[in-house]
Amino acid sequence: MTEAVVDLRGASIQQGDLTIIPKADLRIAAGEFVYLIGKTGAGKSSLLKTLYAALPLQRGQGTVAGHDLRKLNRRRIPKLRRQLGIVFQDFNLLMDRSVGDNLRFALRATGWKKGKEAEQRITEVLTAVGLADRVRSMPHTLSGGEKQRIAFARALLNHPSLLIADEVTGNLDPETSREILMLMRQLGQEHGSAVLFATHDYRLIDTFQARVVKCEAGKLFNV
Ligand SMILES: Nc1ncnc2c1ncn2[C@@H]1O[C@H](COP(=O)(O)OP(=O)(O)OP(=O)(O)O)[C@@H](O)[C@H]1O
Numbered sequence: 436m437t438e439a440v441v442d443l444r445g446a447s448i449q450q451g452d453l454t455i456i457p458k459a460d461l462r463i464a465a466g467e468f469v470y471l472i473g474k475t476g477a478g479k480s481s482l483l484k485t486l487y488a489a490l491p492l493q494r495g496q497g498t499v500a501g502h503d504l505r506k507l508n509r510r511r512i513p514k515l516r517r518q519l520g521i522v523f524q525d526f527n528l529l530m531d532r533s534v535g536d537n538l539r540f541a542l543r544a545t546g547w548k549k550g551k552e553a554e555q556r557i558t559e560v561l562t563a564v565g566l567a568d569r570v571r572s573m574p575h576t577l578s579g580g581e582k583q584r585i586a587f588a589r590a591l592l593n594h595p596s597l598l599i600a601d602e603v604t605g606n607l608d609p610e611t612s613r614e615i616l617m618l619m620r621q622l623g624q625e626h627g628s629a630v631l632f633a634t635h636d637y638r639l640i641d642t643f644q645a646r647v648v649k650c651e652a653g654k655l656f657n658v
C-alpha cells in the first residue's frame with residue numbers, strides 16, 4: 436500500500452470559531468488526481484488552507500506529506516509548505532520582475548543558493564510548462580493562461596508531493612481552463628505529485644475521469 440499524501444480523519448475544518456466541516460475524512464494516495472467540487476462558500480478553500488496550515492487543525496486527526504497537522508509549529512510549517520505546490524486563481528506573480536526572477540525569488544525563499552543548480556531547475560520547470568523561452572519576459576506581457584503556467588512552474592520547483600490548486604481557472608476562458616487542467620494532470624503524472632484540484636465549476640470535471648470529492652452542507656464525500 437502506498438503511503439497517503441493526505442490523510443484526514445474526523446478533521447474539523449474551521450474559520451476561527453465558525454465550523455465549516457465538522458468531520459472531514461479525506462485520503463489521497465501518492466500521485467493521485469482528485470477533483471474537489473462544491474458550490475461557492477461550501478468550504479473548499481477552508482479545507483485546502485487546513486492542508487497547507489494557513490488554518491490550524493483544532494480537532495480530529497490529519498497528516499499531509501508525512502507532517503502531523505496537530506503538531507505543527509513555526510519551524511515545521513515551512514518544511515510542510517516546501518513539500519507542497521500551491522496555486523491560486525490570481526497567480527501571485529511579482530509584477531516588477533521577470534519570469535526568471537520570480538522563480539529565483541521563490542527558490543531563495545525556500546533555501547536554495549544562487550548558482551548552476553538553481554538555474555537548471557528553473558529551466559526544467561519552465562520546460563515542463565512549455566514556456567522555457569519566456570524566462571526573460573515580464574509578467575504583464577503574458578496572457579492569463581501563460582501566467583497560470585508560470586505559477587505552476589513555480590509550484591513545481593521543490594518537487595512537491597502534493598499540488599494544491601484553488602480555483603486556478605477562475606480567470607480563464609473555458610478552453611484555456613481545460614488546457615490548464617490537462618497540464619496539471621500531466622505535471623502531476625510526470626513529477627509523481629498528487630493533485631487536489633478545487634473548483635466550483637462543475638463542468639470542468641468532465642475534462643477527464645478522476646476521483647471527485649464533493650463539499651456540501653458541512654460534509655465531504657466521494658461522488
Ligand atoms: N477569513 C475568513 N473568516 C471567516 N470566515 C470565513 C473566512 N473565509 C471564509 N469564511 C467562511 O467560510 C465558509 C467557507 O468559505 P470557503 O472560502 O472555504 O468556501 P469555498 O468553497 O472555497 O467557496 P468558493 O467556491 O467561493 O471559493 C463561508 O461561509 C465563508 O463565509
Ligand SMILES: [Mg+2]
Nearest residue numbers: 479480481602
Ligand atoms: Mg474558494
